[in-house]
Amino acid sequence: MQNRPDNNFYLTFNALYYPLAAKVQSVVEVLEKQRITKIPKSPKQIMGVISFRGEIIPVIDPRIILNLPIQPFDNFVIIVHNVHDERYNETLTVGVLAHDVSNVIEIKPLDILPASEFNTIIPKKYTLGVFKDSGKFITILDTDKILAISYNTIHDDNQN
Amino acid sequence: MKKILNIFSNMFQGSRLARLINIMFIVMTILMTTAFLITFILYSKSLMDNAGSKKMDDLSARCAEDIKHQIETYLGQTAAIITPLEMSSKGYLSDKMKRKDVAAILFGFFRNTEAVIGGIKWEPNAFDNADEQYKNDPLFSPYNGEFNLFYHKKDSSTVVHIPEYHLDSDIYNRIRKNPIRQLMPAEFITVGKERILTIPLAIPLIDHENSKFLGTFVEYIPVDNLLSIAQTYKDKIGIPMTEVIFDNNFTIIADCQSPSNNGKNLGEVYGQAAIHNEVFNNNTQHVVDSYGISHHSNLVKCGQGDTKLVILFSTYTYNFSRNLYGQIRTFVLIALALMIVSVIIATIISNKIGRPISQMIKGCQQIAAGNINVSFQNDFKGNTEIAELFRAFNDMAKNIRRIVSEVKQSAQNVNSAGKELSKSAGLMAQGATQQASASEQVSTAMSEMTASIEKNSVNAKETEDITNKVVQSVQIANKSVKTTADAIMNITDKVGIINEIANRTDLLAVNAAIEAARVGEMGKGFAVVASEIRKLAEKSQTAAKEIDTLTASGVKQAQNSGKLLEMLVPEINKTSQLVHEITAASVEQISNAEQVNNALVQLNHITQQNASTAEELSTSADESQSQAELLGSTMDFFKLGNNSSTTEITELNKQVAKLLDRIDQLKKQEGK
Numbered sequence: 001m002q003n004r005p006d007n008n009f010y011l012t013f014n015a016l017y018y019p020l021a022a023k024v025q026s027v028v029e030v031l032e033k034q035r036i037t038k039i040p041k042s043p044k045q046i047m048g049v050i051s052f053r054g055e056i057i058p059v060i061d062p063r064i065i066l067n068l069p070i071q072p073f074d075n076f077v078i079i080v081h082n083v084h085d086e087r088y089n090e091t092l093t094v095g096v097l098a099h100d101v102s103n104v105i106e107i108k109p110l111d112i113l114p115a116s117e118f119n120t121i122i123p124k125k126y127t128l129g130v131f132k133d134s135g136k137f138i139t140i141l142d143t144d145k146i147l148a149i150s151y152n153t154i155h156d157d158n159q160n
Numbered sequence: 161m162k163k164i165l166n167i168f169s170n171m172f173q174g175s176r177l178a179r180l181i182n183i184m185f186i187v188m189t190i191l192m193t194t195a196f197l198i199t200f201i202l203y204s205k206s207l208m209d210n211a212g213s214k215k216m217d218d219l220s221a222r223c224a225e226d227i228k229h230q231i232e233t234y235l236g237q238t239a240a241i242i243t244p245l246e247m248s249s250k251g252y253l254s255d256k257m258k259r260k261d262v263a264a265i266l267f268g269f270f271r272n273t274e275a276v277i278g279g280i281k282w283e284p285n286a287f288d289n290a291d292e293q294y295k296n297d298p299l300f301s302p303y304n305g306e307f308n309l310f311y312h313k314k315d316s317s318t319v320v321h322i323p324e325y326h327l328d329s330d331i332y333n334r335i336r337k338n339p340i341r342q343l344m345p346a347e348f349i350t351v352g353k354e355r356i357l358t359i360p361l362a363i364p365l366i367d368h369e370n371s372k373f374l375g376t377f378v379e380y381i382p383v384d385n386l387l388s389i390a391q392t393y394k395d396k397i398g399i400p401m402t403e404v405i406f407d408n409n410f411t412i413i414a415d416c417q418s419p420s421n422n423g424k425n426l427g428e429v430y431g432q433a434a435i436h437n438e439v440f441n442n443n444t445q446h447v448v449d450s451y452g453i454s455h456h457s458n459l460v461k462c463g464q465g466d467t468k469l470v471i472l473f474s475t476y477t478y479n480f481s482r483n484l485y486g487q488i489r490t491f492v493l494i495a496l497a498l499m500i501v502s503v504i505i506a507t508i509i510s511n512k513i514g515r516p517i518s519q520m521i522k523g524c525q526q527i528a529a530g531n532i533n534v535s536f537q538n539d540f541k542g543n544t545e546i547a548e549l550f551r552a553f554n555d556m557a558k559n560i561r562r563i564v565s566e567v568k569q570s571a572q573n574v575n576s577a578g579k580e581l582s583k584s585a586g587l588m589a590q591g592a593t594q595q596a597s598a599s600e601q602v603s604t605a606m607s608e609m610t611a612s613i614e615k616n617s618v619n620a621k622e623t624e625d626i627t628n629k630v631v632q633s634v635q636i637a638n639k640s641v642k643t644t645a646d647a648i649m650n651i652t653d654k655v656g657i658i659n660e661i662a663n664r665t666d667l668l669a670v671n672a673a674i675e676a677a678r679v680g681e682m683g684k685g686f687a688v689v690a691s692e693i694r695k696l697a698e699k700s701q702t703a704a705k706e707i708d709t710l711t712a713s714g715v716k717q718a719q720n721s722g723k724l725l726e727m728l729v730p731e732i733n734k735t736s737q738l739v740h741e742i743t744a745a746s747v748e749q750i751s752n753a754e755q756v757n758n759a760l761v762q763l764n765h766i767t768q769q770n771a772s773t774a775e776e777l778s779t780s781a782d783e784s785q786s787q788a789e790l791l792g793s794t795m796d797f798f799k800l801g802n803n804s805s806t807t808e809i810t811e812l813n814k815q816v817a818k819l820l821d822r823i824d825q826l827k828k829q830e831g832k
Binding site for chain 2: 007009011024025027029030032077101103104106
């Protein structure tokens, strides 16, 4: 939708204590903590559904997909993303659970490093790169890939 | 032996009791023996007399019977040949043969009998009417041709015909006049040089058909046969006596005492015609004559004639009891032996009883004299009363010794104790006066104490009031602390609202920033505003957080102080209670102190009494000391052995006294 290659703004957030970033273009809104309705027999990574602007959208726990350590939490926010599913060529709206949102910052494409085992614990295929902000490595998620896969199917890597 | 001699020597040296026992035993033995002897003699004499005479009677009767039997046996034997002799005179056989046969019959008869001699004489021509024919035959007759046979038995087997002998005409005539079988008076027969006394047994030969006297058969029985029978009875009777058999003519047939008297006249030999006549004629079986001779007779009558044999046993009556004297002698010997034995026994018994008693008397006398160191060293074993007496005596002496020594010792002890007592009494009196002064001091101290206690009580009351006031103000403080805490809690609530508002504002700012970023260059100004808003929101957030922490700590402090105050209240209450108790206790103390004061007054009084009592005690101790000395001197009456133990005890006592003195000195020194 807003595929502008010159847009270098990124939303940084903590996926429950691990610093992550996502392209601002994919982010629709940040919602405050609210009740999530659970769906029986749903896959593990889908925590439930919420109502967003008259639509029912799923909320995903990224820690399960990204193999992050699972810790208890009290406060959280839901970041609503628009993702593009390549297989069906359609746009989906998905809520992602996060600890809190940090900031909206501008990163020059030159500052973005390729992801490696040394600077992130996230699998390389789900990343767009890594950048450094105030001494911390922040991983940029390829939200289209992750959220589309997790939304439609059970993740293949979980089976591996 | 030596021992026995010793016993005998002791017999009369011993105590009076021992002598008494000895004499008693001897007298008793003599009396008993004599009594028994007298009874024995009296009883056994009569018994012996009766038994002796009866035995003599019995034996004479049996002797007579035997002799009669013997003679009858001879008569029976003759009967066997009388019939053939009577038959042979009837003339059935030839003359010569007849006479030879009769001779053979007689020969056989004499060979088989015990008769020594015998023969037959016929009436002239009574046998075969041929006396003339055998006139010169020496076999039959020395004269007249009478058939006259005579045989002599020399020894057991040889029988000899003696032609020169022929039957005595006296016997023949008597039988002829009175033809009956009978014994004839004894007579001597001379065969060769031998003169044999015999009893002729005459049997007539009679022709029973014609009642005609044929002749006489005579068997001379030697008296030796009868004598031997009589002799056996003499031996049987066992006492000296004369045994005589005599016949009608008072001729002695057999005299067992002296066979040389045989054939003599009884009267000539023994000279007691009266007795003999009485015996013979009256058939008296038992006569005692004036000489004390007991005659026992029995008559033997054989055949049909008058001839009688008398068997006479004569003996002195004292012979009956002659054995008695021997028995008496042995009896007396036994009695003597018994006497000796009894004397020995008596001596032993008297030794066993008398000597110990005399020893005991000596021991008792010694104890009476005060010499109590008496004990008998002998081993008094066994269960006899004497042994027990000695043991008891020893025990008694030992106990007396022990008691006396103990009494002496205790007297000394009492003596020394009296000294100690008087000394202590003095000390006590001194102590009592000291006590009195001390008690006065105590009483003054007590009055001071009472005053201070009263002060205490007043102070305690004041303290109580103050604590009550403190309790009230603490309660008020507690209340105000609580209201403060409530106010702070309100503030906290309000701050929470502010915090929420700040959070929301922050989120809104973020969303605005996102929107601005998406717009790109055009939204830059908006983005700046959004970030500013975000900063403000964050500031208010931090401020709210700070307030929150501050209020939280304030609440905590308030709660803590409230708790402390609450805790303080019961403590204060307790203090006030304790103070109250102190007040009560001091009131009680006052009364107690008064009591103590009273007690001290009494104590003072008692102490004075004690002092006087101690003085009395001292005087009584002196008195007891003197009494103990008196007791000691009294007990000195008993002499205790070698005095080794008592001297030791006294020395020991002295040393103990010295020791006590030293201890006292040491105590005094310590006191100084």
